[in-house]
Amino acid sequence: MKASAHLHPSAQVVADTLIAAGVTGPFLEFDASTKTAADAAQALDCDVGAIASCLVFVLDDEPIVILKSGAFRVDLALFSSLAGGREARRATPDEVRAATGQPIGGVSPVNWPGALRVFIDSSLADYEQVWSACGTPNAVFATTFDELVILTNATPVTLS
Numbered sequence: 001m002k003a004s005a006h007l008h009p010s011a012q013v014v015a016d017t018l019i020a021a022g023v024t025g026p027f028l029e030f031d032a033s034t035k036t037a038a039d040a041a042q043a044l045d046c047d048v049g050a051i052a053s054c055l056v057f058v059l060d061d062e063p064i065v066i067l068k069s070g071a072f073r074v075d076l077a078l079f080s081s082l083a084g085g086r087e088a089r090r091a092t093p094d095e096v097r098a099a100t101g102q103p104i105g106g107v108s109p110v111n112w113p114g115a116l117r118v119f120i121d122s123s124l125a126d127y128e129q130v131w132s133a134c135g136t137p138n139a140v141f142a143t144t145f146d147e148l149v150i151l152t153n154a155t156p157v158t159l160s
Helices: 009-020 037-044 076-082 093-100 122-126 145-152
Strands: 027-030 052-059 062-069 088-090 117-121 130-133 139-143 155-157
Touching (some): 009 027, 009 139, 037 130, 052 076, 052 093, 052 130, 062 093, 062 122, 076 088, 117 122, 117 145, 122 145, 122 155, 139 145
Parallel strands (some): 062 117, 117 155
Antiparallel strands (some): 027 139, 052 062, 130 139
16 A cells, blocks of 8 residues: 555644644655554554554544554444443444544544544553544544643543
8 A cells, every 4th residue: 555645625624733833743644545453554564553544433412533553343332431421322324524624444533613522542641653534535644642641632441
């Protein structure tokens, strides 16, 4: 899979926001999808655990974001309990787009139309570098756990 430094206009807008916030990247776009954590890890030749998937869930009717390691699935009952909610479910594609302005598989941790509660899985801190989507299903950027916490004002939780 070939990477390019030339980004799709939607990914470039996200990259510009990240750069303005001090993120140095790199910012990469691939000719094939990096929509799933496994696809991204293969394209980047990194551990799937170093992929910071940015997923939207609905917790008691409120859209929330979980930045989680690509190495596991979110236990919704555990997450609901940790977040002080009653019930959590995966957001529909329309709910994801409405909450973040971005498509499933390309949701970045920035450039959302409004503020969202964000939780980040502490297992991402085990990696010196993590990768997250950059606004499209083919674009990613390099960052760190600490940088993601600052960018998103995320609450660290143990989800794995």
